[in-house]
Amino acid sequence: MNAPERQPVSALTPEAAALVETYFTRVHGALLVSAAGECEEAMLDLRAYVMEELSGGAGTPADVTRVLSGLGSPEALAAQYSATTPGSDDPGRLPGSDSGRLYGRVLGMPYDVRVPDSGRIASRWWNPLDPRVFVPRVFGLGWDVNFGSLAVKLRLVRPDDEDEPFAAVPDRVVTATLLLPLVLAGVLAALVAITWTGLPPSLPAHWNAVGVADQFWDGSALVAFLALMSLAPLLFAGWVHSRRRAALNRVAASALATLMATLALTQYVQALFYIGGERGIVPTFAGLALGLLLPFVLFVVISRIGRAAEQRRDLDGSKKRRSM
Amino acid sequence: MGTDGDGRLSQFRKGVVELAILALLHRGEAYGGEIVDRLGEHPGLAISAGTVYPLLSRLKKAGVIDSAWRESPVGPPRKYYRLSQMGAAEFEEMARAWDGVTAAMDQLLGKEQAL
Numbered sequence: 001m002n003a004p005e006r007q008p009v010s011a012l013t014p015e016a017a018a019l020v021e022t023y024f025t026r027v028h029g030a031l032l033v034s035a036a037g038e039c040e041e042a043m044l045d046l047r048a049y050v051m052e053e054l055s056g057g058a059g060t061p062a063d064v065t066r067v068l069s070g071l072g073s074p075e076a077l078a079a080q081y082s083a084t085t086p087g088s089d090d091p092g093r094l095p096g097s098d099s100g101r102l103y104g105r106v107l108g109m110p111y112d113v114r115v116p117d118s119g120r121i122a123s124r125w126w127n128p129l130d131p132r133v134f135v136p137r138v139f140g141l142g143w144d145v146n147f148g149s150l151a152v153k154l155r156l157v158r159p160d161d162e163d164e165p166f167a168a169v170p171d172r173v174v175t176a177t178l179l180l181p182l183v184l185a186g187v188l189a190a191l192v193a194i195t196w197t198g199l200p201p202s203l204p205a206h207w208n209a210v211g212v213a214d215q216f217w218d219g220s221a222l223v224a225f226l227a228l229m230s231l232a233p234l235l236f237a238g239w240v241h242s243r244r245r246a247a248l249n250r251v252a253a254s255a256l257a258t259l260m261a262t263l264a265l266t267q268y269v270q271a272l273f274y275i276g277g278e279r280g281i282v283p284t285f286a287g288l289a290l291g292l293l294l295p296f297v298l299f300v301v302i303s304r305i306g307r308a309a310e311q312r313r314d315l316d317g318s319k320k321r322r323s324m
Numbered sequence: 325m326g327t328d329g330d331g332r333l334s335q336f337r338k339g340v341v342e343l344a345i346l347a348l349l350h351r352g353e354a355y356g357g358e359i360v361d362r363l364g365e366h367p368g369l370a371i372s373a374g375t376v377y378p379l380l381s382r383l384k385k386a387g388v389i390d391s392a393w394r395e396s397p398v399g400p401p402r403k404y405y406r407l408s409q410m411g412a413a414e415f416e417e418m419a420r421a422w423d424g425v426t427a428a429m430d431q432l433l434g435k436e437q438a439l
Contacts, residue, residue, distance in 0.1 A: 130378075160380060160391070161403070311393045314392045
């Protein structure tokens with residue numbers, strides 16, 4: 001198996017980061033010994049969980065020891081993972097959990113019903129080291145797009161462009177990623193304000209394959225639903241940013257909010273399109289494409305800013321050393 | 325070779341490729357694509373970029389290798405990898421262990437062939 005990757009450790013003290021690395025190296029070694037096979041996803045998730053737990057504290061060795069002690073010894077943990085790899089009797093069962101099969105595969109399709117967190121979203125949506133473009137969905141049945149792999153395949157980034165994704169990106173730039181979903185939510189609010197008085201009491205909420213509305217909702221209910229769809233992920237992203245989570249997690253939360261705000265806007269535009277007498281679901285297709293494109297562009301732009309910051313650090317440093 | 329055989333070979337190769345990367349970097353620094361290409365020159369070690377880059381990332385996090393961006397004589401800057409002090413010591417140790425393993429395996433495999 002590949003080693004457990006991801007999750008920036010830059011917010012930790014060097015001693016604390018070394019403790020985390022030592023722990024996962026020991027887990028990795030124990031997994032190799034036990035021939036556990038491929039369990040990279042589980043290790044990514046575990047690392048994301050550890051970093052999520054640590055991100056609220058000062059990132060000291062004591063914090064790391066406290067969090068890791070909750071997982072047990074690396075060898076014991078590896079033994080639990082070995083027992084839960086595909087082919088075993090109980091795939092997808094979390095170590096130390098009594099909650100049953102929370103993730104795994106059904107009829108060859110991956111599923112995951114654990115409560116999503118910013119670490120898991122981040123590790124699935126932007127992982128340029130993972131060559132798979134389609135990765136198990138963060139929540140639900142099916143696959144999500146690993147934008148990092150897609151960017152590598154399109155030669156927009158290289159897998160090792162950044163030591164830790166987005167860790168070198170200036171903090172203000174990471175925070176500014178929230179502006180994108182904010183603007184989209186603002187556009188939706190403005191559109192509703194402009195068109196509200198001319199709307200019929202009920203609005204189309206669902207369309208069949210040929211673009212004929214087959215479900216109508218009360219106008220107020222539909223707008224409230226779209227507002228919730230747009231604002232709840234935005235509030236989640238704001239919370240992730242305010243808790244000073246790792247830069248990758250923060251950008252991923254902004255990307256999620258961007259996707260959801262785009263989908264909400266798409267739904268409303270499609271309704272206006274229908275009310276205006278047009279038929280077809282062109283706005284829906286355009287909106288879905290935009291919903292994938294915007295997070296992708298966001299990730300790539302932030303990654304390139306991170307790469308540029310690393311290059312400045314190394315190249316300027318070597319120039320200074322030569323001139324001394 | 326069947327699927328299981330392919331999987332075992334892949335696992336076997338992944339274990340060895342870590343030492344191969346350290347050996348390459350012991351000869352001098354190299355960038356990621358160069359490491360993939362140079363491993364590809366040895367059919368027994370040919371392994372995809374999708375395996376090499378995560379391995380480089382793990383070795384760097386473990387402090388075995390260092391990396392830094394450098395200007396390239398052709399094209400854009402590249403991220404070069406080199407052995408850290410700890411990595412150099414680890415490589416020496418692994419190389420010695422490898423000698424022991426290969427000697428033992430040669431003996432065992434030779435014995436099998438003689439039967």
